Amino acid sequence: MSLRCLIVDDSARFLEAARTLLERDGVPVVGVASSGAEALSRAAELVPDVVLVDLDLDGESGLDVAAELARCVSSVIILISTHSLEDFQELVAASPARGFVHKSALSARAIRGVLGENGTGSAP
Template identity: 50%
Template sequence: MPIRLLIVDDNAHFLEAARRLLERQGMTVVGVASTTLDALRRAEELRPDVTLVDIELGHESGFDLARRLAEGTEAHRPPVILISAYPEQDLADLIDASPAVGFLAKSGLSGGAIFELVGRTDKG
């Protein structure tokens, strides 16, 4: 059963490129969103297995969205993976403080990496 993904990013190029690559690698991208509000609505409606959230959503903060997704509804609390064009070490303290299950640099994004992060949380 392929992992069902929701990708939240305010950059259209990235959404397109990420969707193409991840689908090639066997994931299912069930939806994309570029604002916090849109993302919360999609998550509620699509029930993805994992939500990828860009740390920067224009003027909005991906950390805030991750927190709200993690608080979620009783029925649905999808794991969040933060993504960014910044390397992890640049924002490590903020990532550690967030409820996200992990972080992936955008340049290192891959189905395998997502699978590994989610799989690890499932086990742990």
Template identity: 50%
Template sequence: MVRCLIVDDCLHFLTAARDLLEREGVDVVGVASTGAEAAERIEELRPEVVLLDIELGAENGVEIADRFRRDATGEPPPTILISARAEQDCAHLIAACSAVGFLSKTCLSAAAIRALLDEGRGNRPGEG
């Protein structure tokens, strides 16, 4: 079971995403609504993956993901950027980021998360 932290400033999305992912076998160990709160939760909860909204209120999710990697005391968990916007609308941001991938919020699923994690580890589908 994948241990996941969801970082988004929309309470409705946090609730819906948590419900969906937990039904699909993902252990959502916590949620956060700011970059600072997410950093605290990462240290406290040690998730295996962080789902991070690109547009996090006044904060930039790409910068937050890079800060997680830069400021980590150990190996930081992989970060997957999420957005209500389409991937092509965010492509320039995604390409410049340390995140392992991107998921549109409408495509969020346990299988999509696992596929991105496997890809980030260099595994072929089904090897993970």
């Protein structure tokens, strides 16, 4: 599966760092968005394979944004956060998101893990 990625986060610094990290890992970041409305617009326009959505957008719930995205696009949605999964496990499980990645662990390998892919097949 291709990994053309859209990142939705309200932190410009994180967006820049995540884009750099993922592109260095071989994941093309086709766009970024900082709000739910922008995420919906960019996802419809860019049709990414994966949308990374921060749980805590400025004044918006990433869970609500994920639900909206799931209704509008066929992209795989992965929630991201600086909070631990334990804090949100039930909400993440009930959401349309495929899974969760902690921001500190964000990598092509982590995304492929959520997607159930083995990546390149090389040993860790």
